[in-house]
Amino acid sequence: MSRPPGLFVSSTCFxxxxxxxxxxxxxxxxxxEPVLSEYNSFPIDPDLSAVENCIRAVEExxxxxxxxxxxxxxxxxxxxxxxxxxxxxxxxxxxxxIYVFVQRSIVEMLELWRGNPTMxxxxxxxxxxxxxxxxxxxxxxxxxxxxxxxAQDIIVAMRRQLxxxxxxxxxxxxxxxxxxxxxxLKRLSARALRLLVDRPEMWEYRLFACHLTDxxxxxxxxxxxxxxxxxxxxxxxxxSAALTKWSVEKMEDLAQLIQxxxxxxxxxxxxxxxxxxxxxxxxxxxxxxxxxxxxxxELIRWSNDFGKVAPEPEQATLxxxxxxxxxxxxxxIELFARGLLPAIEKAMKDKVPFRAAxxxxxxxxxxxxxxxx
Numbered sequence: 001m002s003r004p005p006g007l008f009v010s011s012t013c014f015x016x017x018x019x020x021x022x023x024x025x026x027x028x029x030x031x032x033e034p035v036l037s038e039y040n041s042f043p044i045d046p047d048l049s050a051v052e053n054c055i056r057a058v059e060e061x062x063x064x065x066x067x068x069x070x071x072x073x074x075x076x077x078x079x080x081x082x083x084x085x086x087x088x089x090x091x092x093x094x095x096x097x098i099y100v101f102v103q104r105s106i107v108e109m110l111e112l113w114r115g116n117p118t119m120x121x122x123x124x125x126x127x128x129x130x131x132x133x134x135x136x137x138x139x140x141x142x143x144x145x146x147x148x149x150x151a152q153d154i155i156v157a158m159r160r161q162l163x164x165x166x167x168x169x170x171x172x173x174x175x176x177x178x179x180x181x182x183x184x185l186k187r188l189s190a191r192a193l194r195l196l197v198d199r200p201e202m203w204e205y206r207l208f209a210c211h212l213t214d215x216x217x218x219x220x221x222x223x224x225x226x227x228x229x230x231x232x233x234x235x236x237x238x239x240s241a242a243l244t245k246w247s248v249e250k251m252e253d254l255a256q257l258i259q260x261x262x263x264x265x266x267x268x269x270x271x272x273x274x275x276x277x278x279x280x281x282x283x284x285x286x287x288x289x290x291x292x293x294x295x296x297x298e299l300i301r302w303s304n305d306f307g308k309v310a311p312e313p314e315q316a317t318l319x320x321x322x323x324x325x326x327x328x329x330x331x332x333i334e335l336f337a338r339g340l341l342p343a344i345e346k347a348m349k350d351k352v353p354f355r356a357a358x359x360x361x362x363x364x365x366x367x368x369x370x371x372x373x
Contacts, residue, residue: 008035008062010087012072019068022151030162035061051077051086058090064165065091068154069102069134069145073127080129088137093341095191095210099161100145101154102134107147110134185286189214196282202344204273204280205354208289209340215293216337222300226330231307243315247322254302254325257295258360261333264292265358292358296333299326325363332360 007027009020020036027034035057036042037050043061044053058065067088074082081089091098109124113131121128137143148154188196192210195203224230238246265288272284306323309315336358347354 004031004033005063006035006061007032007064007066008058008087008091009066009068010058010084010091011068012070012074012082012084013038015072016068016070019070019151019154022155023066023068026155026158030159032064033061051083054083054087055090058087059094062091062094063096064162065096065098066154066158067091067098067100068148069100069106069130069137071103071106071125071130073125073129073133076129080132082129082133085133097165098143099158100137100143101148101157102137102145104147104149106130106134107145110138185282187290188286201348202354204282204285205344205356206341207282208269208285208356209337209344211286211289212293212337212340215290216296216334219293219297219300222297222304223330225307226300226304229307231304233308235308235310237310237312238315240315243309243311243318247318250302250305250322254299254363257298257302258329258362261292261295261358261360264288264295265356269356292333296330299330299333302326303330328363329360333358 007023009023009027011020013020020038024034024036024039033041037054037057042053043057045056048056065088067084069084074084077083078086088098105124109121110131113119113121113128114135117128117131121131125131134145138145146154146157148157185193185196188211192207192214195207195210200206225232268284268291269288272281272288274280303323303326306319309319311319336356340356344354
């Protein structure tokens, strides 16, 4: 049986202690799983820092984020960002529902702060960074922020908003049950399926970005093998001639992967999207995301194969250089995947056409050519 939805409450703790306690009772009464750092069910990894544990909990346990902004900004842990800021950023990247509540006194002073940022606002906020965070939420990122004075204000509003969310879920469920979903689409995550059902603006591109990110995440184990040089299985020894022959074959495989990448991004994906004004081919969009993620996995495996070679001393430099050949390309695909959704959002904001562009940097064979056995 699956677990109940996790309601992650993100806020400073000491000044909002009673509000957080009231939210625990509220969440529990609805059958939700409250996820709060002071709650005894909060998952802790002793090997991680407090900040890392909080971010990990957002990633693994948060299905809904409730962000509560009071007078304290909290400890700064990264640049000018607090833990609460980082939790919000991670939840936004994850794509889960986010509900923001800002103390009324802060909202009432926001306009005055914008015009006079050097004034003393210590009676309202502990740090002016609170105003900056709220301003970012309300304007730069277009988040709807409710105001509150008491915990009850949050509870009343959340009860209604969760009812709306539940109705959306029922509507999406009805649509899914009434639609025949091809086998090729059954691997889609919940957030990808939601895009497929709701079809918001630029949903085709969002679906590609979402599914590509999900599929690349499946290669985490092989990626860690590459990062830490873990090679499982029997190691192989080659004499100079055999190593040369095998290396040439590997380079041919690499060239084929590069060609496949070009075809997926430059030929198949535009065909899947189709001309303006025509519906996209959903199965082809999903196909492109899966095949590109498979290229990413094959590039990792290509490099990991060299970890299974037991080189002679005179072969060690060549084997090491070959193992590093795909590193840049692997990172470029990962950066491409991570940057897709922000680029799509920017294109929508600027009202300009979006085009997915992935360029893989060809390996530098110069040093390889200077290496001999």
